[in-house]
């Protein structure tokens with residue numbers, strides 16, 4: 001069976017309105033919306049539990065009664081259900097909406113999520129209802145290429161925030177000038193985080209993340225100033 005082409009939903013990079021020189025590109029799961037906490041709540045409904053023994057889900061989710069690890073296929077099913085029910089299960093990370101409202105006065109904000117793109121409308125409604133109206137792209141492509149396309153028309157600083165180090169590394173390769181920031185709302189994987197690309201900054205809450213992004217994105221020159 002041939003693999004189908006990766007699907008992307010949402011505006012194309014060229015369609016996204018450009019208002020400021022600086023650009024912040026943010027992952028959604030574990031950066032803007034909680035993912036691990038509601039994932040654990042859903043697992044409990046299946047009689048399973050996530051053990052934070054290493055930095056991965058596969059193999060670390062085990063049946064409470066038998067101790068057997070759930071397969072990757074079973075975990076994909078849980079994740080799909082979480083995405084389908086995200087509007088009642090995935091809460092915004094504490095402080096994200098006011099922080100982005102302030103940052104959006106000086107920089108453009110774009111959400112870039114690897115969520116299954118068929119749930120785009122669910123996520124769009126959830127973000128809008130949470131006061132997070134910024135453009136979102138949902139893609140099965142690797143993030144690096146899209147970040148480079150988003151940054152093409154942007155002369156100012158570009159920040160990229162994600163909880164998964166491979167995504168940070170992919171962006172470092174595609175857009176070496178990007179400022180990389182690691183952020184993961186859930187604290188329990190932090191002791192097991194793999195090494196980050198050189199120069200990656202880290203925050204543990206949105207107060208710290210806002211300060212880092214404000215520092216990277218600077219005074220917010222507008223497109224007209226250029």
Ligand SMILES: [Mg+2]
Nearest residue numbers: 027029030163
């Ligand atoms: Mg994420």
